[in-house]
Amino acid sequence: MIQYVAIILFVLGLYGLLVNRNVIKMVISLNIMEIGLNLFIISIGFVYDGIAPIITSSAGTGALIYVDPLPQALVLTAIVIGVGTTALALAIAKSIHVKHNTFDLNEVEETV
């Protein structure tokens, strides 16, 4: 079920990118898309009744079911990359605003 939500979020982000011409809204859409993707990755590692994949004194026998830890590690990396690209996108958005005095790409095209 959570995978459907993740895919809907991903598509919603993509839709936002297609219909919005405001760079800030486009950056937000990009983030919604990335969140959808990250949720999808996490959902891949989900195991029903599984516990966190941490070996402790009470849960270190190996007899218990763990959720897959790899997607969680992948998501951490994907989040860091996402933050990096968002920061860069905002910096570029700022330079668009400095140069054209607007965040709207339609207005930018008119002034060029």
Add this chain to the structure above:
Amino acid sequence: MNAVLLIAVPLIAAFLSIISKKIAPYLMLVVGLFNLILVFFIPEGFVIIGGFSQSLGINLLFDSFAKIALILVNSLVLIIFFLNIKKYGSYSSILLVALAGLNGLLLTNDLFNLFVFLEIAGIAAYLISTSNKKPTHTFHYLVLGVVGSSLYLFGLIILYAMFGTLNMVDLIGKIQLSGNYKNLILPFLLMFIGLGVEAKLLPFNSWVKGILGKSNTLSGPIFASVYAATIGFVLGRLINNLFMFEGSLLTVVIVILSVGILIGEAMAFASSKAREILLFSSVAQASIVALLFTNGIIIWAVYLIIANALSKLVLFLVINKATEDTGTDELDALQGLFSKNILVGITFTLASLSVMGLPLLAGFAIKLNFLTELASSNQIMLIAIILISTLVEGIYFVRMLVKLWYKGENEVSVKYNLSFKIVFVIIALALLVFGTYSTPLNKLDNSIDTIQEVVNNG
């Protein structure tokens, strides 16, 4: 000597270069040279990182395919930076990051690691494109790049969910055992589209016009030569070993690539701006490379990537320098550019004729060989498409050369430095030598890519 150094050293140098801006350009040159020399001393084989068994940990694959790619990419980055050190010295930290990302892309044997390097190289590319001073185009490129890499990630996560591994060799082995290709169409298509954005394949390449159409002597050659070559090699590795398109997916991909070739050439034909002509020609060439890989013609696709990278380096440097000095890239305004720059004109002519595939130049030897291989596999339709594209290419390149050689009403004055001229002459000579004496090219064959061999040997 370890292949990890090819990635780690530029990354460490990038951090160090931030501390002292003055030494940053020299650090870039030293690291570029170090990497280029190091490639020759690394033994071929897998590099296991962290002591994990091969299927569990991240590992790198350094074979002949990666070696050729690394030599090309590292030498090109070094040359391009050396030529631009005065004007774009402040971009050295970014170029170091780009070098780490590109080397990682060429070396990695892990699909998620490939995504990470794709993003590192991508972020460096967005920053390099800021040198064009067109933030809206950079933003457009960033958005498309992020969507592309997200689609690639989506595809690879589906593959992970199906097979439980991200290691390329392990994954290929498991896919071959499963023998069910139908379930793989969605992830493969997502990954192909994702990489297609960076590879400039139509219709996923709308960023190219804004970035290469407004490029300068740094960004133009970096995107048209270095990034195009790297993504070409990566796409080749994945198409040959992982995707191995078949059935309806093969038809879809071949149609997309064939249309890409024809539209790319048609757009180049219709354009009157020198940079646009070159960029649309690059779009068509990228599709030809992918088409060759799709048909299993590995070695000639590799040679085509190398010849294109060298030719486009000369073409973009000549045109972008002229654009910087004159303020326009309209062919009419650049008329007579070579009347005072005869040496540059000759090298530009040789490079463009090589892209077209005229006899006595490397492009001809390569084109003849891959067309022969396509003929032997009865791909008559593809041969016809490539020949039509060559014809169109011939028309617009000759039209451009005539304009640039013959004096117009206004005098065009562009001064090329000696370093530029030396690079142009060396590349033009290389294109001539390998065009007239192509025996060395026949020494290597499709076995330079060793992944299938490793998979089959368990």
